[in-house]
Structures are given as C-alpha cells and as structure tokens.
Amino acid sequence: MLERSELAENALAALHDEGYARAYDARNLTHRGMIFTGGRVAQSLDGEWNFCVDLLDTGLRQKWFAMQPQPPAERSEPWDYDPFMGEVVPVPSNWQMLQDKWYFFEGGSWYTRPLDLEPDPDGRLFLRVGAASYDCKVFLNGAYLGNHLGASTPFFVELTDHVRPGRNWLMLFVDNRRQADRVPMQNTDWFNYGGVYREVSLYRTPQAVIRDMVLSLAPDCYDRIIARVEIEGADSARLRIEGLTEVEMSLTDGVGEIEIAASPRLWSPEDPHLYDVTLTAGADQVRDRVGFRQIQRRGTEILLNGSPIWLRGIAVHEDDRDLGKVTTEEDLIRRFDHARDLNCNFMRLAHYPHHERAAQLADECGILIWAEIPVYWAIDFPNPATRADAENQLAELIRRDRNRASVVIWSIGNENADTDARLDFMSGLAAHARAMDPTRLIAAACLVNHQTLRIEDRLTEHLDVIGINEYYGWYDEDFDDLGRIGKNSSPDRPVVISETGADADISPEGPAEGLFSEAYQAEIYRKQTATLAGLDYVKGMSPWILYDFRTERRQGIYQRGWNRKGLIAADKTTRKAAFDILAAFYAERAKETGS
Ligand code: GCU
Numbered sequence: 001m002l003e004r005s006e007l008a009e010n011a012l013a014a015l016h017d018e019g020y021a022r023a024y025d026a027r028n029l030t031h032r033g034m035i036f037t038g039g040r041v042a043q044s045l046d047g048e049w050n051f052c053v054d055l056l057d058t059g060l061r062q063k064w065f066a067m068q069p070q071p072p073a074e075r076s077e078p079w080d081y082d083p084f085m086g087e088v089v090p091v092p093s094n095w096q097m098l099q100d101k102w103y104f105f106e107g108g109s110w111y112t113r114p115l116d117l118e119p120d121p122d123g124r125l126f127l128r129v130g131a132a133s134y135d136c137k138v139f140l141n142g143a144y145l146g147n148h149l150g151a152s153t154p155f156f157v158e159l160t161d162h163v164r165p166g167r168n169w170l171m172l173f174v175d176n177r178r179q180a181d182r183v184p185m186q187n188t189d190w191f192n193y194g195g196v197y198r199e200v201s202l203y204r205t206p207q208a209v210i211r212d213m214v215l216s217l218a219p220d221c222y223d224r225i226i227a228r229v230e231i232e233g234a235d236s237a238r239l240r241i242e243g244l245t246e247v248e249m250s251l252t253d254g255v256g257e258i259e260i261a262a263s264p265r266l267w268s269p270e271d272p273h274l275y276d277v278t279l280t281a282g283a284d285q286v287r288d289r290v291g292f293r294q295i296q297r298r299g300t301e302i303l304l305n306g307s308p309i310w311l312r313g314i315a316v317h318e319d320d321r322d323l324g325k326v327t328t329e330e331d332l333i334r335r336f337d338h339a340r341d342l343n344c345n346f347m348r349l350a351h352y353p354h355h356e357r358a359a360q361l362a363d364e365c366g367i368l369i370w371a372e373i374p375v376y377w378a379i380d381f382p383n384p385a386t387r388a389d390a391e392n393q394l395a396e397l398i399r400r401d402r403n404r405a406s407v408v409i410w411s412i413g414n415e416n417a418d419t420d421a422r423l424d425f426m427s428g429l430a431a432h433a434r435a436m437d438p439t440r441l442i443a444a445a446c447l448v449n450h451q452t453l454r455i456e457d458r459l460t461e462h463l464d465v466i467g468i469n470e471y472y473g474w475y476d477e478d479f480d481d482l483g484r485i486g487k488n489s490s491p492d493r494p495v496v497i498s499e500t501g502a503d504a505d506i507s508p509e510g511p512a513e514g515l516f517s518e519a520y521q522a523e524i525y526r527k528q529t530a531t532l533a534g535l536d537y538v539k540g541m542s543p544w545i546l547y548d549f550r551t552e553r554r555q556g557i558y559q560r561g562w563n564r565k566g567l568i569a570a571d572k573t574t575r576k577a578a579f580d581i582l583a584a585f586y587a588e589r590a591k592e593t594g595s
Pocket of ligand 1: 469
C-alpha cells in the first residue's frame with residue numbers, strides 16, 4: 001500500500017513520467033510457463049469482474065493496482081478509480097459487445113476480482129487465461145507478475161509464491177491497441193475485439209507438475225508411437241493409452257521420451273478414432289484424447305495415412321454478430337454442421353489461433369484443420385521484438401494443439417509481400433514450427449505474382465503446402481488470368497487455394513445483380529470451382545468464407561461494417577446460393593477422389 005508521501009510523489013510522477021509503462025512490459029508470460037491442463041480440475045474465474053476502460057493508461061500512471069480496498073468514506077486521498085467497486089462486466093466477453101460507448105474503444109481496460117485462497121505448502125497454484133486481446137498485464141495484491149503479448153493464445157501465471165491467506169485481489173490490464181510492432185499489426189480485415197474473451201481458470205497442482213505431453217506416430221510408420229513428456233520435479237512417469245499400451249517412462253532433467261511398439265487404429269475424417277491417454281507422475285495426473293494419423297506430402301500430393309487426399313474446405317473467422325470473439329460450444333457445433341452440409345473434410349481457422357475447443361471438436365467429428373498465427377500483411381519484419389512475439393504465439397499454438405489429430409497444417413502467415421526481411425522472418429518461423437513439431441505440414445497463404453501471372457514466392461521453398469489467396473473475378477477483374485496462372489505455374493509441392501470468393505449482400509439493401517449480388521457471387525463460385533478442378537497441383541481449397549464477419553475496413557453501401565463474402569449471412573443461418581454450388585462441387589470431388 002502506498003504511504004501518504006508516496007501517494008503525493010506518485011500523483012506527480014503520474015503527470016510527468018511518460019516512461020510509466022516500461023516497468024510493466026516484462027513480456028515474461030510465454031509458452032515456457034505453460035502447464036498441461038488436460039484432465040485437470042479447473043476452478044473457473046469466469047463471471048462478473050469489476051471493469052473500467054482506461055483511455056489514458058491512468059491506472060498504470062497512478063498505480064491503481066497498488067490501491068487497497070477501503071470504504072469511500074475512509075479514503076484520505078481523492079482517487080480517480082476504485083478497482084474494488086463500480087461497473088462490472090462478464091468474463092469472458094469483448095467490451096465492444098457490451099455497451100455502445102465501448103464499440104470503437106481501443107486501449108487499456110482494467111479487470112478486477114477477489115480470490116479467496118489458502119496457501120497450500122504442498123501444492124502450486126496456476127492462473128490460466130484462455131486469451132486476452134492483446135497485451136495482458138497481471139497484478140496480484142498490488143504486485144506486477146508480468147505480461148503476455150498476443151490476442152489468441154493461452155498463458156499461465158504461477159501464483160504460488162504470491163498468494164496470501166484469505167482475500168486476494170487479481171487485476172488484469174488488457175490493452176488491445178493496434179500497433180505496427182504487434183502480430184497482427186494495425187491494419188487487418190477483421191474487427192479488433194478487445195478484452196478477456198476466453199475462459200479464466202485456476203489450477204492447483206502438486207509440487208511435481210506435468211508441463212507437457214506429446215504423442216504421435218513415429219515418422220513414416222504405423223506401428224510405433226512416440227511419447228515425449230516434460231515434468232517438473234519428477235524422474236519417472238506412467239503412460240497409459242487405453243486399449244493399446246501402458247509403459248513406465250524415466251526422465252532426465254524433467255524430460256522423457258519413449259518409442260512404443262503399438263499399431264493404433266488410425267484417425268481419419270471417415271473414422272475419427274480417439275484414444276484415452278493418462279499420464280501419471282508422482283501425485284500429478286493429466287489426461288487427453290488423442291488420435292494417431294500420418295500427414296505428409298509427396299511431390300504435389302498431400303497424403304493422409306499414406307493415401308492422397310483432396311482438402312474440401314472452408315475458411316472461418318472467430319466472429320459473432322452478438323458475442324464478438326467469444327466462442328460457445330453451440331456456435332462451434334453449428335460451424336461444423338455447416339461444414340458437413342458443404343461436404344467439407346477441411347477447415348481453415350483464420351487468421352489466428354481459435355478457441356482450443358475448435359480443434360478438439362474437429363478431432364471428434366473428423367474435420368482436418370489448418371491453424372494459423374496472425375502474421376498478416378505488413379508485419380514489422382525487421383523488428384526483433386515483433387519476431388519474438390510471433391515465435392511465441394506460434395509456440396503457444398503448437399504446445400496447446402499438437403496432440404490434435406485433426407490439425408494437419410500450421411500456417412505461419414497470410415498475404416505478406418515477398419521482401420528479404422519477410423523471407424528471413426517467416427522462414428525462421430517455418431524452421432521453428434518444424435523443430436517443435438516435425439509431424440505436421442507447414443504452410444502460409446501466399447499471393448500469386450500478378451506481373452508474371454505465376455505462383456512464385458521465395459517463401460514456398462520453406463513450406464510443405466503453398467496456400468494461394470486469389471480473387472479472380474472479384475478484386476482481379478480478368479477471370480481468364482486464373483487459367484493463365486494455372487498453366488504458367490509448375491509448383492513442386494501441393495497448392496491449396498486458401499482463399500477465393502466474392503461479396504454478396506443478400507439483405508433488402510443488396511443489389512439484384514452485378515457486384516455484391518448473390519447471383520454474382522454464385523457465378524464466381526461456378527467459375528472458380530470449374531477452373532481449379534482442372535489444376536493437378538491444386539490439392540484443396542478453403543474459400544473465403546463460411547459466414548459474413550464484422551470489419552471496420554468495409555464501409556460501402558453493401559457492406560456497412562461487414563465483409564459479406566460469407567456463404568452464410570451474419571445471422572449464421574441464411575445461406576446464399578453459392579453455398580449449394582460449393583456443396584455440389586465437393587460432393588463430386590469426394591466421389592472422384594474417393595476421400
Ligand atoms: C484477403 C485477406 C482476408 C480478407 C479477404 C477479403 O485475402 O486474407 O483477411 O478478409 O482478402 O478481402 O475479403
């Protein structure tokens with residue numbers, strides 16, 4: 001608690017010290033602090049939190065986090081905000097969806113809630129935040145514990161040594177400013193939702209804690225499983241794969257790796273079989289449901305369990321007309337039902353890590369997943385801090401989802417200009433992903449060379465799958481150029497059309513024909529699917545996009561703050577004509593390719 005003299009000094013500093021934020025930018029909450037949470041009991045911290053938007057970072061300047069709860073009448077000094085009372089908001093949520101006055105707010109906001117805790121000398125306590133956009137600073141009882149960068153991945157804070165008996169106060173300062181050095185940077189074609197929009201939980205563990213467990217088939221074979229575990233404070237563990245095997249593992253410096261002779265039933269969209277896995281180490285135990293499959297490329301073929309596959313996909317944003325970026329089970333189930341109605345076997349989760357439930361449900365319903373980090377458009381590639389941020393987001397995504405059989409592609413970015421700095425940055429990300437996970441394909445959504453009308457990008461040699469975003473017939477007028485590109489290009493690896501499509505405003509304000517009409521969009525889908533079906537090296541597509549989505553970039557009369565390239569309108573119910581065209585094309589493809 002600040003003494004009277006400190007308060008006076010602090011009040012002055014709050015006026016004059018423009019370096020106020022430096023002390024709260026440790027960026028220490030990274031993938032290294034993750035623990036494995038599968039099968040653990042979580043104490044939910046969701047619900048009402050005290051909340052305040054803070055346009056001027058006054059709370060950092062004046063150190064609101066250092067205040068103590070006190071009845072207003074007993075306060076001896078004037079105050080500008082009392083975090084222990086006042087307005088409340090639900091967590092998880094995006095502040096833009098709660099009050100009109102916050103719709104366009106971009107900046108920092110304070111979330112405060114009490115925690116009644118008893119220190120446990122034999123245990124440890126971890127806070128998990130599912131996602132908070134973008135910079136989340138964590139304070140407990142006035143102490144700054146660190147901050148996390150990145151709007152779409154989970155992070156952990158160990159509270160063990162900071163807890164006091166009884167009432168504790170947890171404060172989060174969440175800042176969603178769009179900045180040039182962030183990932184994504186300040187210009188995107190999606191809405192910049194802010195806040196704590198995924199679940200917040202507490203995990204109690206024994207002293208010895210399981211931080212990671214990774215399982216997969218050994219490279220190029222179907223009769224050996226590799227298991228790798230990271231456990232703090234234990235030198236052995238027991239791994240059980242229900243119905244398959246049970247083994248003892250020994251650890252060195254907290255890491256254990258073992259190769260097990262076992263021939264699991266393979267996971268595939270047709271048979272999404274999952275195994276129950278349990279890992280026990282000392283008093284700690286975690287669980288997961290894991291499918292085993294091989295995903296590889298051979299020349300321009302994508303092979304699933306050794307057989308060529310054509311990816312019948314759709315792209316999707318994490319966006320909702322009413323909830324913003326908050327994900328619900330019901331919304332995810334609807335999303336996969338729509339994908340099934342489209343005859344999809346593949347989904348691109350754009351342009352950032354989606355809620356972990358998306359990949360878990362894809363595991364269960366047999367949809368292959370392209371997962372991506374938001375290295376989007378003109379990232380500050382030469383900036384080492386931006387690179388560290390991107391690498392960490394990638395590491396967090398991989399650590400969170402690498403046991404998901406459905407996830408077959410890690411995408412390291414979208415539509416970045418082919419510069420030297422970008423090549424260095426993104427080839428580094430590709431190498432990082434391979435080092436963390438050699439079992440999946442690496443991709444990026446690249447652009448065609450509009451001058452030479454060829455698929456040519458220096459990054460492709462660092463990729464397994466070349467994603468191509470093309471909008472012939474929409475942004476690029478001459479549709480025949482798509483055919484020319486098809487002929488001119490001879491990629492040596494599989495191409496997935498990671499985006500194509502057109503806007504269609506089917507509301508009463510929408511046009512009956514021409515650009516932005518339903519008929520025009522439908523025609524584009526007819527022409528695109530017909531042309532792409534003829535290109536041998538094209539091994540899949542994920543048209544842009546399943547649902548219309550919110551974006552302030554779009555202010556035209558037929559857009560009104562929305563990108564209307566959805567095959568379904570923003571109500572997530574009304575289908576556009578192009579939906580059936582794509583569904584019919586995929587039904588045909590499935591027959592032709594037998595997958
Ligand atoms: C780009 C971009 C998307 C965007 C889309 C569009 O390709 O990757 O994020 O929404 O085009 O223009 O609709």
